[in-house]
Structures are given as C-alpha cells and as structure tokens.
Amino acid sequence: MSKLNADSILLIHPLGYRAEDAGRDISRVANLMPPLGLASIAAYLERAGMTVEIIDCFAHPQADRLIVETLQRMRPAWIGFSCTTSSFLDGVRLTRLAKQTLPGIRSLFGGAHVSALKEKVLADYPEVDLVTVGEGEETLCEVLQAGDELENLKGVVVRGHDGTPLFTGYRDKLLELDTLPFPAYEKLAGFPHSYRLPIFNYPKAPNTSCLSSRGCPYACSYCDRSVFRRSFRFNSAEYMIEHLKHLKNRFGIRHVNFYDDQFTFNRKRVSEFCQRMLDEKLEMTFNCAVRAEHIDLELLREMKSAGCWMASLGIESGDPELLAQHRQNPDLDMLAGKIRMIKQAGIRTKGLLMLGLPGESEESVKHSMEYVFSLPIDDFNLAKFTPFPGSPLYEKIHELGSFEEDWEKMDCMHFQFVPHGFTRERLEELFIHFYKSHFQRPRVLLGYMAMLWKSPDSWKRFLLNLTDFLRFARGNKRVAEESDA
DSSP states (O other), X not given: OOOOEEEEEEEEEOOSSOGGGGGGOHHHHHOBOOOHHHHHHHHHHHHTTOEEEEEEXXXXXXXXXXXXXXXXXXXXEEEEEEOOTTTHHHHHHHHHHHHHHSTTOEEEEESHHHHHHTHHHHHHOTTOOEEEOSOOHHXXXXXXXXXXXXXXXXXXXXXOTTSOEEEXXXXXXXXXXXXXXXXXXXXXXXXXXXXXXXXXXXXXXXXXXEOXXXXXXXXXTTOOOTTTTTOEEEOOHHHHHHHHHHHHHHHOOOEEEXXXXXXXXXXXXXXXHHHHHHHHTOOOEEEEEEOGGGOOHHHHHHHHHHTEEEXXXXXXXXXXXXXXXXXXXXXXXXXXXXXXXXXXXXXXXXXXXXXXXXXXXXXXXXXXXXXXXXXXXXXXXXXXXXXXXXXXXXXXXXXXEEEOOOGGGOSSSSOOEEETTOOHHHHHHHHHXXXXXXXXXXXXXXXXXXXXXXXXXXXXXXXXXXXXXXXXXXXXXXXXXXXXX
C-alpha cells in the first residue's frame, strides 16, 4: 500500500447531528454560511505548495461516503476539523471513520471549542492527535512541514513522549491580515449557490459572507475569546475592495455580509472603503454588524451611499440592570439613539438579543420586550443564552443556575442553562411569546411585505419552506429534534 502524502490535508466542517435530519432543519433552511476559516486556511496552505481539499457537511450533509472516497483518492497524512461546541463530537466520529479508512492518518482539530479546552481535548479523546489553538493558517502550515517534531511548534496541543497532553504556548506574533490570500471559495462545492444568508437579510442573490477583521477589543461576559483572545486586527480598505471585486468577478456575488464583530471600529477604514465602493462603481450591497459607540450619522450616510443595506447591533437585553452585569458601556438610551440614527440614514436595522442570561427574571424579559418594541427595528434575532467554554461566564456557570453541558445541544437553539428562578419550560414559553409578539406587530408585518420587492429571493425561500417555518414558530424546535420524538 502506498504511503500517505505528507503535504496533503483534508479539511472537514462537521455537521453535528444526523445527516437525515439536515434537509428540514430550520437552522439550515434559514441560514447556511460558508466555512470561511477553512477556506482561508486552504488558500494559505495552497500558496505554500500543499494539497488541500474541503468537505463542508453543512452544505452537503450526506458526506460520510464522500469523505471516505476523498481519503482513498488523496491519501493525506492529516485530516483537519473546524468545530463549534455542538459539532465537536461529530468531528470525533468522523475521525474514527477516517482512521478506519486510512490507517496512519493523523487528526487535528481547531476552532473556538478546542482552543478553549486545550489539553482536555487530547486527554478525553484519544482519536484526536493534535489541537491547534488560535488562528490556524500559519500553525497548520508548520504542522504539515514538521513531520514528527510537533513539540517545537507554538500554538498546538500535542501528546508528549509520556503521552501527557502538552500545550506549547501561544504564537508570538499574529498574522497581518492584508498578507493573506483571499479564501479559497472555489474549494467549497457548489459555491455560492450552496450557501445562503439569513432570510430577509439581503436584497440580491447570489450572496455570501466574508470577513474583514478578526477579534474584538471588548470583553463581554458571554463571548468566547479563545481564538483571537483580546486582539483586534482588520484589513485595509484597499484589500476589502479587491476582495469584493474577486467575489463579483469570479463568482457573480451581488451582496456581501461582513461577518465581523466590529465592522465600524476603525472609522477611517470604513470611510475609505465607502468612498472606494463609489469610485469603483462595484454596484454591490453589503450588511455589517456595528457597535453603537462606533457609528455617527455622517458615517452611516456614507455607508448607505456605498451600498449598506442592513446593520446589526448587539442589544442583548433591554433591562439596564441585567445588561450592566454582562456588557461594557451598557447605555440603553445611547443605543436607542444610535438605532434611530441608522434608520434616519435609510439603513435596515437588525437587533441581536439573548434570553436566559444569568440574572434574567420575568421583569427583565418584560423590559426587553418593551425596549425592543419601542425602537424602529426591522428584524431581530433572539438567541438562547449558551455558556460556551472560553467565555468568562463558563468558569462559574454552575453557581448561577442549572447547566446541562450537552455539547451537541449547545447551539444557541436550546436552553441548556436555566438561571435561578426559572424552569426550562417557562423560558421556552417566554421565548415563543417574545418572537410571536414581534412578528405580529403591524409595522413589522408591513416591513416584511415590502420584502416582496426589496428581497424577492427571501420570499421565494420562505414560501418553499413554509411548513418548516410554521412548525418552528409553533413549537420552537428544530425539525431534527422533533424527528427523534
């Protein structure tokens, strides 16, 4: 039998649940984002002369046979997984499949979940051979080049000579983002049509997500900072424009969602980007996430003229006392003023909230509803608070309520944590009530009717999957979960 190819790797984005359930899972129906991290790593490794392929199990759920066939054809020395908490165990399952298919292959895992847990991953899961901690491009390149001398690399967890897991320490220097090649979108089978932004969150198709920064300078209690820690770096306006040109010219992309935590943190960069968008006449639109402290009316008007279609803001809670426990600068009056400012600039507004934070009460939920309904918010996303490994709250979460640490259900769509004073059933009732109250408001309904001409592709998707959306609205459950009942 021929030996494995040392300079080859198969990168996998695992699904995290049964492939049979994927076709009617509401999370995939509403939003399917390309694995940008894997695509960036693939481009970096290929530039270094290595052979890389990607299999995204979210876009192509029935992937087990494809993984086996690809391993037999490529014969890579490594198989790599980028995992969330909810998909980690599926990655372990696929590692077993890979090692049965190709004896001698080694497995590595990256992403926020394993970057937070570090040595615990290797201690508890013998199938995992290596963990990369932090951003993966340079680290994976060194891993593929190192052979068996892995203990000398920074940014990895390996097994020492005695079998004990060893974290080699953080890398000394972070990457300069403008030096990276554009992600290898072409390695994502079916891109861009296999992927779709959240419904009613875009005007035109085809569309995609991209990143123009990494990290966040803030330290909120609920956010995992295991990959980028407290760093914050961003691409230049020139790089951003070239990136969008690449997406438009090669893939026909017409709308982009910047998946940055803090798109407007550097005002000069955003202003330059907007001017370049006008000068280049790209005729593309974009969405972004903003923080209220880093926007003003002049900048918002520049963004609108450059094609900004929607801006998302993290509200988290409309209760001032609860918000002060978890977020820096919890000024709800200032936030409300900035939301109205976004609407004044003519940009669609989306609020991002959580239900079930430690300290949540019936009164705080009521305050959140009153706050949100008082604002000109066009769309909103209400997540179920989940204490992820790597977040500040995770270390003391058992003191703050009851927590069932079932990784496969830690996807912000299940109440795995229940704060003191609540039951899980009551949280579910309040969650459904909050959503239904929002979508039953006349102004909101009229706004969605306007999407008939503002985002016709969204209405097409909505009608094609109407049964699944109605089922979720009634029962607040993913279809995959219901099929187990």
